[in-house]
Amino acid sequence: MLQFVLRRIAISLVVLLMGSALMFFATINAGDPLADLRESRAENREQLMQARIENMNLDLPWYQRYLTWLAGASKCLVLACDLGQASNGANINSMLVNAAGASLRLVSISVVLAIVIGIALGVLTAIRQYSGFDYTVTFAAFLFFSLPVFWAAVLLKDFGAIRFNNWIADPALSTTAMAVIALVFALLVASVLGGDIRRQAVTFLVTAAVVFGVVFAFDSVGWWRKPALGLPLIILGGLLALGFFLTMTVGLSQRKITIAGLVTVAVGIVAYFVTAPIMVDPANWWVILALIAVTVVVSGAIGWFLGGFERKTAAYVTIGTGLGFAFLVFMDRLLRNWGAFLEIKPRPISTIGSGIPEFEGTFWAEIFDWGVQLILPTIVLTVISIAGYSRYTRASMLETINQDYIRTARSKGLSDRVVYTKHALRNALIPITTIVAFDFAALLGGAVITESIFGWKGLGAMFRDGLNKVDPGPVMGYYLVAGGAAVLMNMLADIAYAFLDPRIRR
């Protein structure tokens, strides 16, 4: 294995090196870096040209320029990068740090969301193949996949920012709107859960009634401006989490594990009251991380000691439940501070930028300031990647489901749940790893349009500006991050692949 990894790393470095040379020569031959000055009427044209020639080493032959860059860039290996300067003398190191920071913030959440939602949709559509749900998701996937980003982003700004902000100032839903929301949800749930016509009809009616009730209740208590989950909803959510993890592992029949899970929820309720003083305004993220660690330890211990002979599985279930519960408690606190945030920023979602400059507020308000600005770009990026993921997962899952060993498993009398989660899903996920790796790298450098429309200065903008000015500095900085990420993620995928499938380890 070690040999395999080392070989992969060596190959990756060679790929990066050759790529950098190609990129560099392509960039410096993309035009005339002095073009704008040649047309200039400035009296000190010569001086300007001289300054730019010095900044960009234009007086050196091409191979020396590349080697100069390479010498500086190779210092990255000892964590002392020197990426030189841009044509206007700006320091590329600091440009790159700023740009990469903005890009990472912008894409990381959307990558995670796209993976989770995309894979879930893919699995569900494969299981419910040729159902109304399948067709709807397929239609939506193709629609989203072919959306022009700039157009979608502009529409999203209009509805998600401008109109939402108008609405949130005095939020109220008409009965029609509530009914539409309830119907959409009900249709979705009914078609996902499936079953015969009668069962689907019941699911539809119940979901519609529940959703309508919830929305009506939210609306009448002014939830939109002063939201919270409240203990009852948190408990309900905790129980749902427990149910989910039980279904994914051993099913609801294991009484000991179920009891361990219920105890976890009970302890969670106690913890809810105990941690309340800390959670009003936590000092920083370390406090939250510490609380998460405590949650893991405590709920893991509950599972370990109450889980009976399957203590390891029990611990997984209780940890999952505990984290789910903790997440809901966190969200509850966050929601409770929404009203306070609205006081500071009456129009919460801006169409551009990443938040209020120099924002100072409570821990929660800062999350909002930082987070609401991510919502719109994240939606754009997520929606586009989801399309790909869901299609790939669906295809891969369908292929797995039709394998002989699945038929064997079914004929042994295993339930659908066990067949899908234990036998099909894991194998179906193997090809997805490759796509995920590629996609992350592609998103990092490919969010150019999204960045520019939402007023973020990320890697994409840096690349574009560099190319327009025929300036290899920023372009190569971009290449280092985007290319490095591509190679790195690809390598990780290869390693994970080899780990999952021993056949390719040679």
Next chain:
Amino acid sequence: MAVVAAGALVLAGCTSESETPDTGNAGTTDEGGSTDEATTSEDGGASEEPTSSAKADLGEVTTKDDTISFSTGAEEYNAYNGNTSSTNSTYNAVVNNQLFGGFWYWGTDGTVYPNEWFGSYEKTSEDPLTVEYTISDEAVWSDGTPVTSNDFLLEWASSNPEALGGAEALGFDPVSDTFGKYVPEAPETEPSSKTFTVVYPDPYPDWELVVSGALPSHVAADSAGMTGDELAQAILDGDGETVAKVSEFWNTGWLFPDYQVTDEALVPSSGPYTLQGSTWESGESLGLVPNDSFYGPKPATKNLVFKFAAPESHVQALQNGDINVIEPQATVDTVDQLKGMSDTVSIASGNEMTWEHLDYNFAEGSIFSEGEGGLAAREAFALCVPREQIVQNLIQPINPEAQVMNLREKFPFQDDYQEVLEAAYDGRYDQVDLEAAKAKFAEAGLEDGAEVRIGYSAPNQRRTDEIAAIKASCDEVGFNIVDGGDPKFFESGGSLETGDWEIALFAWAGSGQIASGQPIYETDGGQNFGGFSNEEVDAAWETLAKSNDPAVHLEQVKIIEKLLWDNLYGIPLFAHPGVVGYDNTLQNVRHNSTQTGVSWNAEQWVRAN
């Protein structure tokens, strides 16, 4: 139903009433209130619309604790010294305008107005032209150092005057060397004096524009281990070697290559606002804070934020309140969009000091040259260009007050336009007269289908539309109008240079200078692309440029304009329309025709209560 009931139970504890004090309602009422007020102030604003093109006198201003944001585009501010050749740009100027006091500013119509709080100036002698500047006794930099003649001596030195050894010896990298060129000897003054005198040995009509604001010389001097007085003395003594020590700092020390203010002591302010390092969010926005030691009228709003947002995001950002003032590209689409938001957004439209025109090519081979069709051909073309229709269809939807422009050196919104117009032009090309045009066409001896290539820098939809209108009209006369749009029209080696055009369609950006038109119209002038040549015009420009007397300038402009009409140098069309969209709760936002743009009076912007 049971499910709904159970749901209701679960939802019972789901609002956050307990934790957030019930100020949500107060917030709502607040907003409602401000909307009402906005409407009132809109009405009020309309009735007290300032009639002068100068800044309004706001009386005693108390700075309001509020934030107003503005954007010129995605380009980021990067230099405190916007006078170097590499940093002279709009996006630096909009910020720096708020950081430096100066002797004068451009009014909305391009009139030069004095800034009384900064100082005063006076012409003390006509020959040689001598101007005495007095800086206000109260004028200080935000670090406490008084603004003195030292700063203006450095301003003069930084234009590389020959008296100090010129560019070679000094090494400054200024965008303009006008000061050093027209004022060969250092301004007469003492170090740290509040007055200085500038002497122009040759007449210079645009003398008023030469001296305005200045950079802090004490900061530059400090970088070379001198005091401001030592540097000033070196400049007065003509000691170029000492002065050269600060040029490196002048060129690079006041730039922000990393897009952050590392040392606030290097960038003091003499204007209403000042830079603060912590308010610069690289890549996003730069906030200015009031200059506490400012000696002029206080800024109306505490925080002025410049956002670096791409122009295509401006309209929505304005609608959402993320940017409060925008100056988008003036197109019919943008104006319609802004009008659609009239409940929260007001529009201020006006003319820019940029004007569109059709210029004839006088070079050999062109049907308009003297050797071929000559004046008659030019007249035939001028008679068929539907100028009124072009303005009505393409410009008035953006600026309802737009009109056909009939002069070149004066704009329709300027005071003396009418006077010059009466002397120079009798209205003969106001209306399309196809019959007269046909007669002239025949007189010129042109053949039917004579090709007229109208060159312009493509793509430009408005110009394409203009040419379509011209073609519809002039083809009837016998011309064959060809759309000569070319992306490389202006580039070296492009069609303008190679002469592959009969008519050039483009715009000049007026600088507000008096003599800047000379290279456009004089024989062999650097910007006289068509090769027009007329001795009387040359002579009139010469007289104008050799005089400092506004009366002489006006007289010569009348002569020049008349000659340019009679000989048909070209046909002026219209002044470009400009549009400003702003949050309608704001007061004092006014369109400005000059290149300063709408932020010319940003320190007066304030949100109504």
